[in-house]
Amino acid sequence: MNKNATQPWRSGLIRGGAALATATLLAFGIVACGDATVNSEDVSSSAKASSSSAGAASESAEKDKPRSTTSKEPEINEPGAKRVDEAPDGQMPLSEADGGYLDDIIAAKVDVAGIEDQLIGAGRATCAEIPEAERKAMADAMAGQLIAQGRTKADAATVASAIAKAAKKAYC
Template sequence: MRKLVVVGAALCLTLAGCGSATVDSEPSQETEVAPLERESDTPTSAEETSSKAQEDRGAREISEIPSAEVPESEAKYLGKLKDAGVNVDGVEDQLLGAGKAACDENEVTISAVAGQLVEQQRTTMDFEELSKLITDSARTGIC
């Protein structure tokens, strides 16, 4: 029993000496942030109110997304797909990616895009026919 008490006391002293789990080699330095100076939100005249309204144009509503100029070869490629009965509206980027994959002979990307278009009912063609159309149109249009 006496041996157990001695071991327990030694263990307590050892744990008490450990202190913090982290060691700070430098004394802590307190930092202070200067308060922000703000202008009054209330305008002093009607003229200031109208000038602030004219300046705040960041939240204007837009009616359409500005379109980038599509190179003629890419427009021709998309036109061939559209003429064949593929609904390309909204998926132009994916179709251009598939076309560029056809140039690199990347069949996986072509298959993925063709499969998605068939599943989304953007065409009445079957998978094989659409894959061939994408490949042939790309090779004659954008490659």
């Protein structure tokens, strides 16, 4: 038997309580959001007051410091650290095989500037011990990228063939 059928006041109380709770939560939400806006005048006036008092303190501290006419670089205290004049170029050093491979790619009229590492990786993958279809796919993919980047005017088959030949000569 249904309890609500024997106690009809219970369902009305539950509905009324839920409505009251919802109304209360909405009221608190509206009140909580009521005065959360900040006017720029409030911020400007308080920022001016803080900066003027902080500014006065820092000005007096600056006047007390002796001024140096020469700028000196900070000392390096880390063991093994040294100062360098310029950052490294980020390219891996080329082996003789890598140089020959890139020369063959350049001879195929491909601009390799800045992507030498990627070309070398593709060339080595072309000679990896994987099925021939996968090695061909590697050369085809690299050729497609070179054409899409505008690094050659040759067609994809010619570039893929040049990559595969150069890789076999250098790495296989």
